[in-house]
Amino acid sequence: xxxxxxxxxxxxxxxxxxxxxxxxxxxxxxxxxxxxxxxxxxxxxxxxxxxxxxxxxxxxxxxxxxxxxxxxxxxxxxxxxxxxxxxxxxxxxxxxxxxxxxxxxxxxxxxx
Amino acid sequence: xxxxxxxxxxxxxxxxxxxxxxxxxxxxxxxxxxxxxxxxxxxxxxxxxxxxxxxxxxxxxxxxxxxxxxxxxxxxxxxxxxxxxxxxxxxxxxxxxxxxxxxxxxxxxxxxxx
Numbered sequence: 001x002x003x004x005x006x007x008x009x010x011x012x013x014x015x016x017x018x019x020x021x022x023x024x025x026x027x028x029x030x031x032x033x034x035x036x037x038x039x040x041x042x043x044x045x046x047x048x049x050x051x052x053x054x055x056x057x058x059x060x061x062x063x064x065x066x067x068x069x070x071x072x073x074x075x076x077x078x079x080x081x082x083x084x085x086x087x088x089x090x091x092x093x094x095x096x097x098x099x100x101x102x103x104x105x106x107x108x109x110x111x112x
Numbered sequence: 113x114x115x116x117x118x119x120x121x122x123x124x125x126x127x128x129x130x131x132x133x134x135x136x137x138x139x140x141x142x143x144x145x146x147x148x149x150x151x152x153x154x155x156x157x158x159x160x161x162x163x164x165x166x167x168x169x170x171x172x173x174x175x176x177x178x179x180x181x182x183x184x185x186x187x188x189x190x191x192x193x194x195x196x197x198x199x200x201x202x203x204x205x206x207x208x209x210x211x212x213x214x215x216x217x218x219x220x221x222x223x224x225x226x
Contacts (some may be wrong), residue, residue, distance in 0.1 A: 036217070091154075100155075105153075
């Protein structure tokens with residue numbers, strides 16, 4: 001039972017354009033969401049998070065949007081840069097518990 | 113401030129053997145979580161340690177066990193290795209045992225079981 005889904009295994013975007021990565025979840029108890037970026041041979045690097053009391057959180061070029069009614073979140077990267085090429089994982093958690101549930105990842109390729 | 117470190121980087125074992133993986137948490141963090149990432153999958157939660165005690169466990173058999181030490185470093189032990197245990201093992205530290213709290217990951221240990 002995959003509680004967190006990233007339905008697009010890969011995405012290619014031109015440098016300077018917007019990258020939109022999507023994530024869906026099924027458990028309505030999740031109230032904390034995160035995005036991580038992973039390069040080969042490295043561990044996941046934290047990018048940005050959002051609590052369910054918000055519907056948007058911004059940090060520089062990265063913005064996460066949360067639509068609770070649709071159980072959907074997305075990560076926007078504007079403008080995309082070649083260094084953004086990596087695998088992106090979304091993760092969800094329930095406040096007061098101890099584990100993250102990860103999606104299967106989306107491989108983003110930013111073309112120069 | 114040092115980040116999360118893991119050792120060794122790579123490891124090759126044979127079926128039936130035992131392995132110990134090590135993790136040093138980020139400075140100031142008292143909670144360590146371990147995850148298994150199989151090829152093409154997202155990380156899967158194994159267990160978490162808070163102040164030297166297991167704080168929660170995912171869907172992994174008892175042959176996966178762990179320890180946390182007074183300096184908050186941690187070990188993951190896997191007994192009776194199986195081929196399916198081949199994966200990237202990730203350690204993550206955080207500042208509190210309860211969410212929401214951001215977990216910071218180490219580079220991982222790549223385990224290959226032959």
